[in-house]
Amino acid sequence: MEENKAKPDEKDKSGRLKYLQEEKQKQESRKNVYLQQLENIRKLLEENEKEIKYNESWIKFHEKSIEEHEEKIKMGFDFNEKKNQEEKRNFHKKQIEEHHNKYIEYHKKEVEAIKKEIEIFESGIKRCKEQLEFIEKKIVENKI
Numbered sequence: 116m117e118e119n120k121a122k123p124d125e126k127d128k129s130g131r132l133k134y135l136q137e138e139k140q141k142q143e144s145r146k147n148v149y150l151q152q153l154e155n156i157r158k159l160l161e162e163n164e165k166e167i168k169y170n171e172s173w174i175k176f177h178e179k180s181i182e183e184h185e186e187k188i189k190m191g192f193d194f195n196e197k198k199n200q201e202e203k204r205n206f207h208k209k210q211i212e213e214h215h216n217k218y219i220e221y222h223k224k225e226v227e228a229i230k231k232e233i234e235i236f237e238s239g240i241k242r243c244k245e246q247l248e249f250i251e252k253k254i255v256e257n258k259i
Contacts, residue, residue, distance in 0.1 A: 131257050139250045146243035153236040160229045163222045170215040170222070177207040177215070 184204035191197045 128257055132254065135250055135254045135257065139247065139254070142243050142246045142250065146240055146247070149236045149239045149243065153233065153240070156229050156232050156236070160226060160233070163225045163229065166222045167219050167226070170218045174211050174215045174219075177211045180204075180207045 181204050184200045184207070187200045188197050188204070191200060
């Protein structure tokens with residue numbers, strides 16, 4: 116009789132081990148997906164930060180040009196030349212206001228969103244690692 120009792124326990128233990136191995140695979144797979152996504156969105160973060168710097172450098176160029184044109188406007192006596200310099204100055208102002216500032220704003224929003232995504236995926240990875248530790252402990256317990 117005692118022999119029959121041992122068999123169901125072994126079968127039950129075998130079933131638990133199989134279940135735990137499957138759960139371990141699921142967590143490993145999930146963790147790997149999170150790691151891959153994290154790598155991808157970190158690249159996006161880097162690209163958006165580069166775009167911000169790129170547009171900021173253009174703003175500096177335009178600001179310097181505005182100063183130069185304003186200086187020429189002050190120094191100029193010829194009406195047509197002043198008008199020409201004002202148009203050039205206004206072009207640079209327009210580029211800053213309507214182009215570069217808008218792109219910077221856009222990329223800053225992207226950076227903000229991406230940083231939130233990074234936090235989510237890092238949290239998911241941490242959770243997977245905790246689950247894997249728990250499952251490993253249970254596998255060891257069930258092998259005994």
